[in-house]
Every structure is written in C-alpha cells, then in structure tokens.
Amino acid sequence: MTEPHDEPRAHVSRRGLFGAGLAAAGAGAGAAVGIGGATTATGVNPFTAAANGDESIDLSQSHPFYATAARQPQGGVQTAPQRYCVFMTFDLSTSVATELQVLLARWSAAIAQLQAGKTVGSVEPAHGDGVGADTGEALDLGPASLTVTVGLGPGVFDERFGLASKKPAALADIPRLPSDNLQEGLSGGDLSLQACADDPQVAYHAIRDLARIARGTATVRWTVLGFGRASAGANQSTPRNLMGFKDGTRNITTDEDHDRFVWVDEPGAGAAWMTGGTYQVVRKIRMNIEIWDADVVSDQQRVFGRTKIEGAPLSGGTEHTTPDFAAEGEDGATKIDATSHIALAAHEANDGVKILRRPYNYTDGLNEYGQLDAGLLFAAYMNDPEHFTRLQRKLGASDRLNEYISHIGSAVFAIPPAPRKGSYIGEQLFR
Numbered sequence: 001m002t003e004p005h006d007e008p009r010a011h012v013s014r015r016g017l018f019g020a021g022l023a024a025a026g027a028g029a030g031a032a033v034g035i036g037g038a039t040t041a042t043g044v045n046p047f048t049a050a051a052n053g054d055e056s057i058d059l060s061q062s063h064p065f066y067a068t069a070a071r072q073p074q075g076g077v078q079t080a081p082q083r084y085c086v087f088m089t090f091d092l093s094t095s096v097a098t099e100l101q102v103l104l105a106r107w108s109a110a111i112a113q114l115q116a117g118k119t120v121g122s123v124e125p126a127h128g129d130g131v132g133a134d135t136g137e138a139l140d141l142g143p144a145s146l147t148v149t150v151g152l153g154p155g156v157f158d159e160r161f162g163l164a165s166k167k168p169a170a171l172a173d174i175p176r177l178p179s180d181n182l183q184e185g186l187s188g189g190d191l192s193l194q195a196c197a198d199d200p201q202v203a204y205h206a207i208r209d210l211a212r213i214a215r216g217t218a219t220v221r222w223t224v225l226g227f228g229r230a231s232a233g234a235n236q237s238t239p240r241n242l243m244g245f246k247d248g249t250r251n252i253t254t255d256e257d258h259d260r261f262v263w264v265d266e267p268g269a270g271a272a273w274m275t276g277g278t279y280q281v282v283r284k285i286r287m288n289i290e291i292w293d294a295d296v297v298s299d300q301q302r303v304f305g306r307t308k309i310e311g312a313p314l315s316g317g318t319e320h321t322t323p324d325f326a327a328e329g330e331d332g333a334t335k336i337d338a339t340s341h342i343a344l345a346a347h348e349a350n351d352g353v354k355i356l357r358r359p360y361n362y363t364d365g366l367n368e369y370g371q372l373d374a375g376l377l378f379a380a381y382m383n384d385p386e387h388f389t390r391l392q393r394k395l396g397a398s399d400r401l402n403e404y405i406s407h408i409g410s411a412v413f414a415i416p417p418a419p420r421k422g423s424y425i426g427e428q429l430f431r
C-alpha cells in the first residue's frame, strides 16, 4: 500500500499527471470514432479503460482523512471522482446530543481507518466466539482511493439536540420545485454518508460498517448505489451518463472557482463551525430510458444542446469550445435551443452562478413493468443550496430534458470541514 498522497490543495499527484497524459491520448483517439464504431483509427476500443484515462487507477492509492491545515475540506468533494459511489442517509433515533457526538466521533475514527485501507476493528473477536467489529469483505482489497463524506441534515438542528442556535441560515430543506415527483422514503435524512472508491466492494464495505456503528443511534433512511462517475476531475476525461452523453464537460475544476462557489467563507451567525465546509444537494433522478432510447439522436442532441459523440456545443467547435448561445442557423433560430438543458443551466444564464456537480449513474434493476429502472444520482456541492434551488426551479419548469427524467429523491446536508487528528467531524458544534 502506498502512503496517503492526495492533500485537497496539493492535488497534482503521480496518478493525476499520468491520467492527464492518457486522457489526452484518449481524447485524440475518441475523435476518430464513427457512429457505431467500436474501435478508432488507432485501433483503440474507445470503451476500454485506456481510452477513458482509467489505466491510471491504482487500487493501492489512499486519501488522508484528517486535516493538516485550517479550513481543509472533507474528501469526496474536490477529490477527482472515483468510479463507484454508495450514498446512504440516516434518521437519528436518539434525542441525546452526546450520543450524536459519540456517533460522529466513532464514524470519524472508522473513516480514517477505512480510507487508509484498514479494517474498523478486528474481523475476529478478541476472545472466543462473537461478532467481529469489521465485516471483513474488504480485507484483501486496497484503499481504492476511498473517501467517505459525512453530512449533517437540517434535523440535527431541531429542538432535540439543543443545536438550533448553530444552524447555518443556508441549511433549509429544499422547497418543492417544478416537475418534482418525490417519493416517500427517498428524501431527507438527518445524516448522510457518501462513500466513493475505485472498487465497488470497498465503497460498500465502508457504508456497511459505518451503518453498523450507527445502530442504536440512527436508522437507515434511503440509499443509492452509483457507478460510472458522471463528472470529471481536473485531470480526468469526461465520462458518459446513461443517456449516452458526456457529462461534466463544463463543471467547476479550478481552485479559484471552488473558493468562489463551493467552500463556505461566511457561514453566518452561530455557524462558524461551517467555515471551509460546503453544502451537498442530492437528487435521485430517474430516467425514462425506454422513451429516451426511442428518440432520434438529432432530437436527443437538441435536448442537451450538445452533440452525442463529441459532446461539442451545437453552436460548433469541439467538446471544450465555449457554447455560443446567441449563434443562429440559416433558419434564424438559435443553434442551441433556448430550452435545451445547457442553455438553461449555464452560468451565463444564471447571474454567473456555478455549482460543482459530482453525480453517478445508478440502476435499481427493473421496475414493476419490467423496464430498466435507472438514472442519475445527482450530487452537487455549493456554498449556498439556494444556488441549486434557483437552477432547478428554472430547469424543472422548462428544460427539454424533463420529458425523459423524473426527480424522485431529494436531500440537503451541511458538510463540515475535515477534522484535525484527535478531533472528529462537527466537533466544534458541541463546544
């Protein structure tokens, strides 16, 4: 196992540099792919790990959990997206503040172990027969770049725990939004865990053992298994969502934009504990895959405002060309439809507001009609959840994409900064 390598700010790692080279190679190769073509002119199958810059995945890599400087964020936000994610929310079954404190402290100690590729305790009981502290299924696996991100929902600040005066003003339940189709049992939660790793079993093991630690203090509310990261970190190639389009092309990547739009700088009265943290908005978005698949590609492109294979804006250029939302075609209509997803979501159309999208694809197998049940586990980070609300109010009302998707789950959480060694997540709250 290698040493932890990835301080949030000193992000250019051996892996990152390696990945950048491969990503560039992959992008070049991808350009030569024809519709339906499985290989490129160079003979590289575009669907292999190599073409996606994934050869750089080293399952022995680990991310440090503890902060070494002030205002250092938790992992799993700016961290280059790993390939798999397990997301779980919990309801607190206790109303005793010290029990919440103990849970956050035990979770923090366990996450530090897990991210280092260790167990959360012995797999075998110390004496005689008994239940092991760790369930053991990740024993022979590496850390796989695991990060576990812990979130605190609005319920932590209700009358139960005496923390109301420390509630950040920005942490309010997401209001009902246009086109919402939220399902009972797929929304809210007092606590969230987002475990991301390059090995699905490592992510699953982390959540499973952390849920065991929570027994007696919190019960599981809803959970989503995510795969195929649908966003790209600074040195990663752009992956595809289950609609077959590149997702993550225009996203926050620079430190400057993270400082401006993601990290909390002024958390407001009573909420100093959130300085350097962020807010997590999670939506479970089901895709009407059968309907989407029956749509012609030209219409699919009109929905997003981008080409399917290259991911280029319909105004022209290549994937990373800035869209020209005013460019008109010969028919006098804008080349990028005004109700396309990108025309409505772009920061140019939203007073410059950006959010950090870090979604994953998910599937729940088949639905009750025997159709594919799948979609996007949309997770986004921002220094004010109102930025999401503003965007989704608009998208939910007019986005061409609405015909093919349904927002069925929703939650918001405060993500405190990472703790220093000897402390735990949210410790400042209880001082």
Ligand code: HEM
Pocket: 241, 243, 245, 246, 247, 248, 249, 250, 251, 283, 285, 287, 304, 306, 323, 341, 342, 345, 346, 347, 355, 357, 375, 376, 378, 388, 391, 392, 395, 405
């Ligand atoms: C299933 C649901 C969704 C799918 C399949 C989807 C897919 C995409 C795709 C393919 C792009 C273009 C590539 C890119 O720049 O990343 C994109 C862009 C974007 N999406 Fe979504 N998206 C979904 C939901 C949302 C939601 C709920 C929001 C926010 C409320 C959102 C915000 C954005 C933003 C801000 C951009 C960048 C626009 C730009 O600057 O050009 N998306 N999305």
